[in-house]
Amino acid sequence: MDAPSPIAGLVPASACPACGNLKGAMKFVTPDNRRQTPTDRNNFGPRFGFAFQATDKMVLRGGYGMAYPPSPMQACGTTGSCGMEGFRGQTNFTSTFDSMRSVYAYLSDPFPAGFNFPPGSALGAATKLGEGIGESLFDAYKNSLVHQWNFNIQYELPGNLVAEIGYLGNRGLGLVDGDGTYSYNQLPASAMQLGTALLTLVDNPFYGIITNPTSSLSRPTIEYRQLLRPFPHYTGVGSYRKPRADSIYHGMTIRVDKRFSNGFSFLMAYTAGKLIDNASSAVSYLGPIASSVELGISAAKLDAYNGRLERSISSMDVAQRAVISYVYELPFGRGKRFFADAPGAVNLLISGWQVNGITTFQSGQPMIVAAQSNNTYIYSGQRLNNNGRSARITGGTKDSRMAQWFDTSVFSQPPAFTFGNVSRTLPDVRVPGLRNTDLSIFKNTYFGEDKFNLQYRVEMFNAFNTTQFGRPGPGFGYGNFGVISSTAVGARQIQMALKLIF
Numbered sequence: 001m002d003a004p005s006p007i008a009g010l011v012p013a014s015a016c017p018a019c020g021n022l023k024g025a026m027k028f029v030t031p032d033n034r035r036q037t038p039t040d041r042n043n044f045g046p047r048f049g050f051a052f053q054a055t056d057k058m059v060l061r062g063g064y065g066m067a068y069p070p071s072p073m074q075a076c077g078t079t080g081s082c083g084m085e086g087f088r089g090q091t092n093f094t095s096t097f098d099s100m101r102s103v104y105a106y107l108s109d110p111f112p113a114g115f116n117f118p119p120g121s122a123l124g125a126a127t128k129l130g131e132g133i134g135e136s137l138f139d140a141y142k143n144s145l146v147h148q149w150n151f152n153i154q155y156e157l158p159g160n161l162v163a164e165i166g167y168l169g170n171r172g173l174g175l176v177d178g179d180g181t182y183s184y185n186q187l188p189a190s191a192m193q194l195g196t197a198l199l200t201l202v203d204n205p206f207y208g209i210i211t212n213p214t215s216s217l218s219r220p221t222i223e224y225r226q227l228l229r230p231f232p233h234y235t236g237v238g239s240y241r242k243p244r245a246d247s248i249y250h251g252m253t254i255r256v257d258k259r260f261s262n263g264f265s266f267l268m269a270y271t272a273g274k275l276i277d278n279a280s281s282a283v284s285y286l287g288p289i290a291s292s293v294e295l296g297i298s299a300a301k302l303d304a305y306n307g308r309l310e311r312s313i314s315s316m317d318v319a320q321r322a323v324i325s326y327v328y329e330l331p332f333g334r335g336k337r338f339f340a341d342a343p344g345a346v347n348l349l350i351s352g353w354q355v356n357g358i359t360t361f362q363s364g365q366p367m368i369v370a371a372q373s374n375n376t377y378i379y380s381g382q383r384l385n386n387n388g389r390s391a392r393i394t395g396g397t398k399d400s401r402m403a404q405w406f407d408t409s410v411f412s413q414p415p416a417f418t419f420g421n422v423s424r425t426l427p428d429v430r431v432p433g434l435r436n437t438d439l440s441i442f443k444n445t446y447f448g449e450d451k452f453n454l455q456y457r458v459e460m461f462n463a464f465n466t467t468q469f470g471r472p473g474p475g476f477g478y479g480n481f482g483v484i485s486s487t488a489v490g491a492r493q494i495q496m497a498l499k500l501i502f
Contacts, residue, residue, distance in 0.1 A: 022231075022232070022233055024233075024234070024237065043143055046066055047064075057155055059155075060152075060154075061150075061154065062152070065147075065149075067146045068143045068144065068145060068146070069143075069176075087120060088118055089118045090116060091111055091115045091214060093105065094216070097216040099223065113213035130233065131215055131235060132235050132238070142174050142243055143174070144172065144243050145173045146170065147170070147173075148171075149169045152167070153165055159258070160258055162255075162256070163254075163255070163257075164257075165252070165253070168249070168251040169251075173246055174244065175277075176243055176245065177244055177245050183301070185229045185235075185237040185238070186229070186230075186305065187229060189305065192417040195416075198224055198417075199225065200223065200224045201221040201222070201223060203222075204221055204222040206222070206232075206233060210233065215235065216235065217235065247314065249276075250273055251274075252272050254269070254270040254271075255270075263328060263331055264326075265327050266325065267324070267325050267326075268323075269324075270320075274313065274317060276312070276313055277312075280315040301381055302419055302420075309419075311424075312366075312424040315365060315425050317425075318362055319363045320361075320363045322360070322361045325357070326355075326357055328355045329354045330353040330354065330355070333352065352444035353441070353442070355440075356441075357438060357440070359436070360434060361434070364432050365431055366426055366431075367426045367429040369411060369426065369481075370475050371422075371476055374416045383420035383424075384411045384412065384413065384422045385422065386421055389407070390407075390429075391428075391429050392429050393406055402469065403483060405429075405482050405483070406482050407482075408476075408481055408482040411476055413476060431470075431472065432470070434468060436462055436466060438459075438460065438462070440458065442456070442457045452500065455500075455501055456496075456497075456498055458494065461490075461493045462489055462490065463492060465492040468487055470485070471484070471488070473485070
C-alpha cells in the first residue's frame with residue numbers, strides 16, 4: 001500500500017471526522033519492478049552435520065540446517081492479491097447495502113448496475129476505490145525460513161538389529177498463512193463495544209467522489225462501521241499467501257531395524273512429538289467442509305491484529321505414530337529350513353511363499369469446534385465460549401462414545417460483538433486415531449534356470465477390516481455436534497494379480 005492517497009485531498013476532514021487522514025491507494029508496478037516478487041539474494045542456508053563412533057557398536061549423529069521453502073507467490077495465478085489489480089474485473093452479487101434493511105438486487109436481476117470491467121492503469125491511484133483491493137506484497141515480501149536440527153544415537157544389537165533413539169526439532173518462520181488471505185481492513189476489536197451502533201446509517205463522505213454504482217461507498221448513506229476501518233475508502237484490503245505464520249516442532253524418534261537375514265526383516269519406527277503454530281486452518285483439518293455455510297465454519301483469523309489468539313496446537317499435529325513393516329519368506333522348500341528335499345511337485349506348491357505387511361498406529365489430530373458466525377457484519381471468524389471445564393470424555397461404550405465423542409455441554413455460543421474464548425484447536429480433545437494393517441501374500445515360482453519368475457500376489461488393504469471412525473461433527477448448534485456418524489477408512493479391499501518378472 002502507498003500513502004498518502006490522493007483521495008485524502010478530495011474528502012474534507014469535516015465530512016468524516018472519524019476517518020482522520022485517509023491513507024492507502026493503488027500502486028502499480030514500475031519499470032524497475034516488473035517481476036511478480038522481488039529476487040531475494042540474501043538467503044544464507046548453511047548446513048552442518050557430524051557422526052562420531054563412540055564405541056565399536058555405538059554411533060552419535062547430529063545436524064543443523066537452514067532451508068527456504070519454494071516461493072508461494074510464483075504460482076499465485078491471476079488473483080488481485082498477486083499483482084493483477086486493475087487488469088481483472090469482478091462483479092459480486094450484492095443483495096443489500098444496509099444489512100437487509102432494504103433489498104438492492106434479486107436473483108432475477110443480480111447485477112442491476114452492470115458489471116465491473118478492468119480499467120487497466122488509467123485510473124492510477126484511484127483504481128478500485130470503493131471496492132476490495134489486494135496487496136501484491138512486492139515491497140514487504142520475504143521468503144519463508146525453516147531451521148531444522150536433530151541428534152540421534154545408533155546402537156548395533158545382536159541378531160542383525162540396529163536400534164536408534166533421536167530428537168528432531170523444526171522452527172518455521174514467515175511461513176505461508178494457512179488461511180490464505182490476511183485482512184488489513186478489519187475493524188479494531190475495541191469497536192465491538194459500540195454494538196449495533198456500528199450498523200447505523202450515516203451520511204457518506206465518499207458520496208459523489210466514489211461513483212462506482214456497484215459499490216456501497218457510492219450511495220448517500222453508509223453504515224458507521226465502514227468509516228471506522230483503517231482504509232474506509234475500500235470495502236476490503238487483503239494480501240494473499242502472506243508469509244506471516246510461525247511454527248515450532250519437537251519430537252522423539254525410536255527406530256529398530258532388522259536387516260534381511262534368514263528370510264526375515266522388519267522396521268519399527270515410533271515418533272512422539274508436538275507441533276504448535278498460528279496458521280494451520282480448518283481447511284487443512286476439515287477439507288471441503290471448512291467452507292460450509294451450513295456449519296458456520298470459517299478459516300479466517302479471529303482478530304487479524306492479535307496473532308496470539310491463533311497460537312495453538314496445530315490442526316495437523318499427530319502426537320504419536322508407530323509404523324511396523326515386515327517381510328517374511330516362509331522357510332519351506334528346496335534350500336530352506338523345512339522340506340529341503342521335497343520332490344518337484346511338492347516343492348512347486350510349498351516354496352516361494354512370502355508375507356509382507358505394514359501396520360500403523362496413530363493418535364488422532366486435535367479437534368476443532370466451530371461457532372455460528374454471529375459477528376458476520378464485523379468479523380469473518382468466531383469461536384465458541386468454554387465454561388472452564390475440559391470437554392474430554394474417557395471410557396464408556398463404543399456406542400456412547402460415537403453419540404458423544406466430547407462433552408458438548410461445556411461450550412456455548414458467545415454473544416454478538418464479542419470473541420469466544422476457545423482456542424483455534426482444542427488442547428485436550430482429539431479425533432479418533434488410526435489402527436490399520438495392510439498385508440500381501442506373494443508366491444514366487446522360478447523357471448528357465450531362474451531367469452523368469454511367475455509371481456502370484458494377493459494384496460489386502462485394511463486386512464482385518466478394522467473400523468476407523470471419522471471426525472465428530474464440529475458445528476455448534478447442529479444435531480451432529482460431537483457425534484461421529486462416518487468412517488475415515490473404507491472396508492477391507494482385496495486384489496489379486498499375476499505378474500511375470502524377467
